[in-house]
Structure formats: structure tokens, C-alpha cells
Amino acid sequence: MLENKVALVTGAGRGIGREMALMMAAHGAKVVVNDPGVSLEGKDETDGPANEVVRDIKAAGGDAVADYGSVSDSASAKAMVTRAMDTFGKIDVVVNNAGILRDVIFHKMTDEDWDSVIKVHLYGSYYVSRAAAEHFRKQESGTFVHMTSTSGLVGNPGQANYSAAKMGIIGLSKSLALDMAKFNVRSNCISPFAWSRMIGSIPNTPDQEERLKSLRMLTPDKIAPVAVFLASDDSKEVNGQIFAVRGNEVFLMSQPRPLRSVHRSEGWTPETLRDHMLPTLKPSFIPLHMSRDVFSWTPV
Template sequence: MSATMQDKVVLVTGAGGGIGRGIALAMAAAGARVVVNDLGVSMSGDGADAGPAQRVAEEIRAAGGQAVANTDSVSSWNGAHKIVQCALDNFGRIDAVVNNAGNLRDRMFFKMNEEEWRAVIDVHLHGTFFVSRAAANYFKDQEGGAYVHMTSTSGLIGNLGQANYSAAKLGIVALSKSIALDMQRFNVRSNCIAPFAWSRMTSSIPSETPEEKARVAKLQKMEAGKIAPMAVFLASDAAREVSGQIFAVRANEILLMSHSRPVRSVHMSEGWTPEAIGEVAMPAMRNSFFKLERSPDVIGWDPI
């Protein structure tokens, strides 16, 4: 089956630039009518600007497609419902949601303050839930729909200085799996993409030490537009049998990521004491422990 989006209506959050812009343009090129959502704020959350969303919508229309700009916030229940309503008001339906909106407040855990924590959780985790929930009843009633959520290996594997971002991104994986399970009976799918791409968000990564500079140089080779084909596929009817999965996209490389499953078990017939756990259980399991690694330690080969 062709991964066409002909006559479908797709909502893409955070679509004013970077990965979101690439997805919005690709959805339109595949035939979708697109709601281009973006607040247009700076990375610090200041200075809302309708310009980025408007420019992407105009770019789609100039190429012969159909698009409308929207600047409501994903981080509130009302804002999320307004975004979905924008699709209904302009195009009469909604077929797919791409939860891409994001921000960063990188800080070492022991220095992170409440605002830095809440700002990231609000946009990534709350935003993904709010927008998904706002579309859920329409998907349910029409017995069809697709969710595509952006996660990150910062949550799946780990990273330094990103406790807020990592927690939100791993939470999105659990949310996506719950949506896939709850909505399966209505032919609604939910999947995650962990994108590797150079964008406005990743441009804030420090590049002072030789190691940091090398990491940034690798990231700069990974074009934001490379993420779009997977998003279009997952939103299309061609992916009708794909749900509850996590994919990573890294330049021309696609990775299927694992889910948490038991690795090793030990049993004590008379029950465990704290001492027995230390003397028996931990030594038996130690060889199966996961190392304290970061995302670039685990996925460290050059992009293809």
C-alpha cells in the first residue's frame, strides 16, 4: 500500500521550523491538508510570534497544497483543544496528530529549579497528552486515526544535564503505548520516533571541549528533513499494522528500539532478606546490569 496522505488532515505541532517544518512539508507533498502549529517563541519561551507557522503554511500553499497556521499552546488543555478545533473548522476532520513541539532547559539535576522542570514537562509530556486527548474522541468516532510522538534517546538511554527532558521523553513512550492499547479497538495507532537531527533545539548543545565539538559535528550531518518520511509513513494507511512501536531515525538509518522486558531473575524459596539480596541476588544479576551510559555512548557510530 502506498504511504499516501491524500485528502487526510494532519496536525503537526512545533511545525514552524526544523523537524516539524520538514514533517509538515512532507505531509503536504503526500497530499495531506496540514495544520501548522507553532507558538514561535524563543528557546527560553519568550516572544510569541505567528511568523514561523505562517511562513510554513504559506510555503505549503505556494507549492499547491492546503495548510492553515495555528499559534495556540500545546501546554494547556484549552490550547490543545483549540488546535484540534482549528483542523475541524478549516478542513472538517482530523486524521493524524504529530506531537513534535518541544523546548529545552538543560541543567544538571542538582542545579535544576522548579521552573526549568515544569517548563519542559508542560510542553513535552503535558502537551503530548493534551493534544492527543483533544483528538481522541474524533478518532474514536470515525474509527481511525494515527498518532506520531517525538521521543528521544535522552529518555530511552540517558544523557547528562537533561533530567527534565529525559523524564518527559520516556513518559511519552509510556503514554504512546497506553494510547495504542486503549485505542486499538477503534483502529487508532500510536507510535514514537526518536529523531537524530540538527535543529534549533540541538544547536544549544555545548561545544567547548574536543569531545563536545566532535558530537556536534556528527549531529550537524543529520538533516532535520530526514525524519519526515518515517512520520508520513506512520501517519498513513500503509502503517495500519504498526502500533505501539519506537523507532529512531538517524540520517539514512532507521532503528527499532527495544521495550523494557525482564532480563534476569533469581528466586529464594524461603523468601529474601536484605542480607541475602546483597549476598546472592546482586552477584547473580551483576553481569546483566546495564552500564551507566549516555545516548552517544550506546549509539556512537557515524551517521549513515
């Protein structure tokens, strides 16, 4: 499905990114495997993961090149797109997957906790997308696949930085879809449920341990087919959408639209808002759910 395409997958050394890179290569794509080789906290570890994925792709008969740049740096993002152009002559697919976590309850969150997560997830998605957009525009084709999260779409405690970044990516993806549709460029989001070292690092209370057992069944390879499909020409009618993937389930996620309205021809006062608007609209208020409240059943 991706024959003759060139894909850049960020954060592709492990987990979901690795599985997407491997499956894209198996479906004919030449892949730039980006991974700086850092810990979940963003600290240097090794450049090994990217090299390992490249070796696996080549051993299976595919073609790939490693890139060790950080998506949080604009120059590095431009360089990884340039690497695709210099190595393979073009770029057709960008998968914005790189991420880190700095989970902490909001009143204890530091500026550095906030900045580092926003920089990798939101700025990183912007930097890489912006670098590729010029090439997509000139060739009048291209596909963006962004990773969002139900931490933003629904909510999770202790993740204000991550949730804000993931909701920002929703807005970025929709804007790309609108701005670049005339160039035959598409942009969609995946909200993945998969056990990874990122998920494994999230603090959990003892009552959540049973749920964690079911989450461990959600392997990263379940996400890859959706990414391959969205990257392919067979999804040419799919643009500006959000898909959640949970094991063998695929969900089309809602996007904000008006639910109900109230009107007073003479205008509103604080008192009439209290007496009229509140009781009318309150039955349609969205509950203060967490992700596990909405996705409460055990995946199969």
C-alpha cells in the same frame, strides 16, 4: 500516501516539525501548522514561522492553515484540533512535536525549569492527544506520532526534565495504543537524531566538538519520511512501537522486558540479596551510558 487526510503537526514552524508538515502536505495531507513562534526557552518571538510554512505548502499546491496556540495549555490544544475540524472537516493524524529545552545539571534545576519542560512535552502531548481522541474514536480511525528522545531512552547529562518528559511520552504512546486499538487508532514514537536549534543549544565540552560536526550532517528532513509512513494507512500493522531515526538509519528500539530472574523458595533477606541476587544479576546490569556511548559511530 496521505491523500484526503488531515494532519495536525505541533511545533511545525521550524526544524523537524517544519519538514514533517511539508512532506505530509506533499503526500496529499491537509495540514494544520501549529507553532506559537517562541524561543527555545518558551519566550514569545513571532507568529511568523507557522505562516511561512503555510505559504510554502500552498505555493507547492497543497493546503494548510496556521495555528499559534501553545500545547502547554489545554484550551489551546482543544482549539487547534477544533481548527482542523472547522477548516478541513476532520482530523486523521496528530504529530506531537512541539518542544522546549531548559538544560541544567540536576542540583541546579529550578522548579520552573522542571515545570516548563514537562508542561510542553508531556502535558502538551497529552492535551493534544486527548482533544483528538474523541474524534478518532467516533470516526474509528486515526494516528498519533509522538516525538521521544534517546535522552530518555538511553540518557544524557543535564536533561532530567527533558529525559523524564520524553520517557513519559513513551508511556503515553503505549497507553494510547492499548486503549484505542479497538477503535482502529494507532500510536507510535519517533526518537529523532537531527541538527536543530534545540540540539545546537545543548552545552557541550570541547571533546564533543568533533561529534557535533557529524551531528550537523543529520538534517531534519531525514525524519519526515518515517512520520509520513507512520501517519499513513500503509503502516496499519505498526502500533505501540518506538523508532529512532539517525540520518539514513532507522532503528526499532527495545522496550523494557525482564532480562534475568532469581528465586529463593524461602524468600529473601537483605543478606541473601547481597550474596545471591547481586552476583547473579550484576552481569546483566545496564551500563550507565549516555546517548553518544550507544550511538558512537559516525552517521553516513
